[in-house]
Amino acid sequence: MTSLYKFAAASLLFTFLPLAQAAGPVVVTDHVRGELLVHAPEGIRPGKTLWLGLAIDHQPHWHTYWKNPGDSGLATTLAWKLPAGFTAGEIAWPTPKKLPLGPLTNYGYENRVLLPVPVQVPAGFAGQELKIGLHAEWLVCKEICLPESGDFDITVPANAPVSASGALFSATRAATPVALEGATATARVDGKAIAVEVRGLAAAPQGDVQYFAEDIGVIDYAARVDQQWADGTLRLRVPLSPQRSESPTVLKAVLVAPGQPAGWTVSIPVEGPWPAIGAADPAPAPAAAVAPVPMPAAPAAPAADTSFVLSLLFAFLGGALLNLMPCVFPVLSLKIFSLVQHREERRKAVAGGMAYTAGVVLSFVALAGLLLALRAGGAELGWGFQLQSPPVVAGLAALFTLIGLNLAGVFEFGGVLPGALGGYRAKNPLVDDALSGALAVAVASPCTAPFMGAALGVALTEPAPQALAIFAVLGLGMAAPYLLVALVPALGRLLPRPGAWMVRFKVLMAFPMFATVVWLLWVLGQQTGIDAMAGMAGVLVALAFACWTIGAPAKSRGTKIAFAVAGGVVLAAAVHLAWPLLKAEPAGPAQASARSPGHWAPWSVEAVGQARAAGKPVFIDFTAAWCITCQFNKRTVLSDAQLLKDFGARDVVLLRADWTRRDPAITRELAQLGRSGVPVYVLLGPNHSQPPQVLSEVLTVEQVRTALGRIRPAS
């Protein structure tokens, strides 16, 4: 019986052993699926780097560990078998997750992770193929832990590119922490914690920064890290482990800010001595002495309620003033026009006013909701983000061309829209009013009007309900003047009486629309270059032609159809030709800044640092091509000869931060100033203790000069 049992066991062993050895690139265990992946998009060339990696797919809720596993666990290890001369580097560990487990915390990975390793191909490599072997060991845990291992092998051709896993490798690279240029950090032991200061992060993180210690045996992984952001410095208090076993002179850590899932690697030299390991704590000192050094107070934040109410007030005022901005004016004129038409029918006017208000408020809330959702997803966006996208700008240009052509009488909407829709629109003027509200918001959003900058900045740092409330009130403010005229007949009587002039006025209103189109094309040109701009202009001409073919009176049904087909074909051809141009790589930022007249240099964190290090004041113009207020200020105040002379006299370094296209660095800098849109004007003195002076959005020469007068010399 026993021998039979032994025989069975031996047979089993022999059945499975060969299987385990003939590995291949995939090993499946009870809890993970491991796969050896190769990434060599240019083939395996002598002297080049090639990427290998182990991809681990975990069963749900199972995890493996980072290089520092935290309170328990074990890092995954990879042992490569490569031909002579090939040298495999260290694992480029992607940023891990904190995996809390009761009072303990681990650092590791769930779901799918790739552990990439760079491999140096020897200069003399001339093989036709490469045989790669890997022995990997990992500890996979849920409530229980299982040490698992796998032997993988794969043979890849040397000359052909291997890029099937390119997407996973590049996604992993994007999820791997990087050193932050220009960032410096220091630390010192302070009681039972280590006080860390990080300078040179671009902006205040919106929420808690996670601290992942690379050093084993120093910190208490599960403890809360207190943090404070002030004067461009992030201060952290990282509690030390009561069972600290190491006293490194340089701490290594990965910092992960919300919205920056990959995080940054930082090296933190420890200033001053570590207390001896295992030394008894000093005799209990008076409470005051052991109290942690208090963190500097948060930037002057008035009681939350007051600041929120104040934000709402500013939002309302800002919304009302938005009506005067050149972006909104063309749409507003349309509204006034319809108001004149309805002046005799008060009920209709009131209903229209309500519908317009609803359209404006809902559009603002929807746009803000989208922005918040995208930011929550990690995108670095600010207010006006939609105009940073060339297709959106192109779409708006087409829409405004259509409205202009309609006003000019080239065609009637009724003739274009399918019968049912046209009829619906005529029967539902309220829908029309609501849509024109949406249109007004679409064009108004890039104009950050006075009072609105601060309110929007606050809004985007508040929790979603408050943020959306601020945007809703902003919409109410914008719709208020129109609603007021609709509600108060006395105001309505001030408007001119309807008559034949209205036809002429309607055509006249086509011109502000076309002017808006010119502006949008200019914005598009800044974003994508002159080719795309010309392409879009061609599309607009085709669009005008198509409108004309539809609107033109035709004798027979056949002619009408032929006309419409011709228009459609021309439009389709134009769009087909222009589309690739719109998607073309945007011109480099240098090009945009190179056009800046005068002494303006492109902004960067380094440029600011250099100027201040040299003891010079810095003036920063945060601007964008699609921001009309910015353009107005740029052409008037910031081009003022006397002011430029004053700048020169004080040796002010002038920097221009162009936000026409998406630029995360600028978005972060704006966030640090508590803003989320442009324009923003900032004057920094050479004295670091002097807070930055943020000037108003509607700039005056006098204001800038007063600010210049307040600059204190470097201390």
Added chain:
Amino acid sequence: MKKMTAAAAILVAGLVTTGIAAAQATVGQPAPAFTGVDTAGKPVSLDSYKGKYVVLEWVNPDCPFVKKHYDSGNMPATQKHAAAKDVVWLSVSTSGNATNDPKVASSLNSWTKEKNATPTALVLDDGKIGHAYGAKTTPHMYLIDPAGKIVYAGAIDSKPSSNAADIAGSTNYVIQAIDEVKAGKAVSKPITQPYGCSVKYAS
């Protein structure tokens, strides 16, 4: 008003720091007192071993790292070494249902017998002892001196792995610490980083 806030802050900070000190034992400090129940249902108290060196070992038979040191005979050998030097050995099993599930006690008993392990007692802990000592992993080792002070906390040995083959080339920190204190020397590595499975606290 400002003064009052400052005073309150200092008070709170003081409370928090004392709270932490009480919550997490460490080397150089008094070992937290405890009275637990062993697998036979008898009370086990740290106080009753005053005057002796005591080893605390966090154990969990299901953990591969614990298996590594028991299946290879390393942990039973360490226990025998301790016993030969008159050192008390308490194996502590922390789990959410340790104290009221009779199966836990009986399976621990039969498992230690099977592995030829000879701890002084097997202590069942519902988490209080583990929390007091800041026990993180199985195994996690502590050595307490006759005065009731912790002199060693950390790993069983110097090679954090689950592979029994690594035991041969590693330093057994518990044997090293016992030998050092018995020779009247200070422990050369008083704190190391424990490795293994996480202690199963009820969450």
